[in-house]
Amino acid sequence: MIRLAFEFFKIGLFSVGGGLATLPFLYELAEKTSWFDVSDISNMVAISESTPGPIGVNMASFTGFKNSGVLGSIIASLSLVLPSLIIILIIARFLNKFKNSRHVKDVFYGLRAASTALIAAAGLNIFKIAFFSAETSAFSYKYAILGVILGLILWKFKKIHPVLLIVLSAIVGIIFKF
Amino acid sequence: MSLIIKLFLAFLRIGAFTFGGGYAMLPMLQKEVVEKNGWASEEELLDYFAVGQCTPGVIAVNTATFVGFKNKGILGAISATLGVITPSVIIITTIAALISNFLEYKVVMHAMAGIRVAVFVLILSSVIKLFKKSIKDLPTIIIFLIILVLSIFTEISSPVFVVLAGLAGFLLKRGDR
Numbered sequence: 163m164i165r166l167a168f169e170f171f172k173i174g175l176f177s178v179g180g181g182l183a184t185l186p187f188l189y190e191l192a193e194k195t196s197w198f199d200v201s202d203i204s205n206m207v208a209i210s211e212s213t214p215g216p217i218g219v220n221m222a223s224f225t226g227f228k229n230s231g232v233l234g235s236i237i238a239s240l241s242l243v244l245p246s247l248i249i250i251l252i253i254a255r256f257l258n259k260f261k262n263s264r265h266v267k268d269v270f271y272g273l274r275a276a277s278t279a280l281i282a283a284a285g286l287n288i289f290k291i292a293f294f295s296a297e298t299s300a301f302s303y304k305y306a307i308l309g310v311i312l313g314l315i316l317w318k319f320k321k322i323h324p325v326l327l328i329v330l331s332a333i334v335g336i337i338f339k340f
Numbered sequence: 341m342s343l344i345i346k347l348f349l350a351f352l353r354i355g356a357f358t359f360g361g362g363y364a365m366l367p368m369l370q371k372e373v374v375e376k377n378g379w380a381s382e383e384e385l386l387d388y389f390a391v392g393q394c395t396p397g398v399i400a401v402n403t404a405t406f407v408g409f410k411n412k413g414i415l416g417a418i419s420a421t422l423g424v425i426t427p428s429v430i431i432i433t434t435i436a437a438l439i440s441n442f443l444e445y446k447v448v449m450h451a452m453a454g455i456r457v458a459v460f461v462l463i464l465s466s467v468i469k470l471f472k473k474s475i476k477d478l479p480t481i482i483i484f485l486i487i488l489v490l491s492i493f494t495e496i497s498s499p500v501f502v503v504l505a506g507l508a509g510f511l512l513k514r515g516d517r
Contacts, residue, residue: 174397177396178499209432209435212359212448213428213432214427214431215427215428215431216355216362217362218401219401219428223432223436227436231437235436239429245397246395246396247397250392250397250402250405250409251409254409254410254417264513265510268510268512269506270390270509272480272506272509272510272512273505274383274386274387274390274474275475275479275481275483275505276484276501276502277387277389277470279485280393280498280502281366282467283488283491283492284463288460288463292457292460296453305453305456308458309457312457323371324368324462325357328359328455328458331454331455331457331458332452332455333451333454335452335454340453340454
């Protein structure tokens, strides 16, 4: 179990830029240890994407569980987030000290535009995944109609909580056999 | 209610309803962090996302850490971080233990297909709100367009864009002085 913690600490330290960045490290783990196979990984990815929560954490929980049950999933997840917790705390402290600096403000002026662009790009990716049927890869009008309806609801009820839309869409998905 | 507990619970909700990766967290963050509790502004969320792209770790967790720290120091950071990962650990452990063929349940597939649509709509509306806060003049429009196009059509990784944009911001604004 110590090895579990150590390996996920390493993954947490070296995966930069999003949950799926953990994948190469997981493949390595699959080969180096007997905790799980390479074929388990795509299953784990699919489940991680279908359940709430950050993908990286889902993967860690899953792997940890396969290794050592409930305790394993807790330890793997905590080990995964510990490096970034420490690093972010250091950065946040640093930013706090310098946040009124002209230079820092200038840098963030550029960063915000970049962030928005990256999120918009991710949104386009999600468009591809959301509106094209998983089985036939064809554009689905059913999904599009739901999208338009949700968009209208959001437009009309600006203060609506995202959770409601998610639950609603899940129910619609089930009823209409999306 | 103690702020630490409030942070934990808010991020518990956020973690429980973020489907499909870090960016999908954005609408929940805007609702819980910005609108309901005023723990950060939309500009600050963008800042955290930008930094989170360049640092190791899961972006959802990094954002939680930032918001928690800003509002209640180290304890706040730990509380928010634990909050956001707890639903994952519980749900995944349950699924792994009990439902070995979780993915094959039709109900799950249908629900997920619906949820993916909702995630897109929510992110779209988030992007619109963020756009208004971050894109205000010609330089930012240019930065936005260039990065958008490049990230769609190339394999350049996000941290590169963030660093270049930061540099651009620094250099462009310096010219103003």
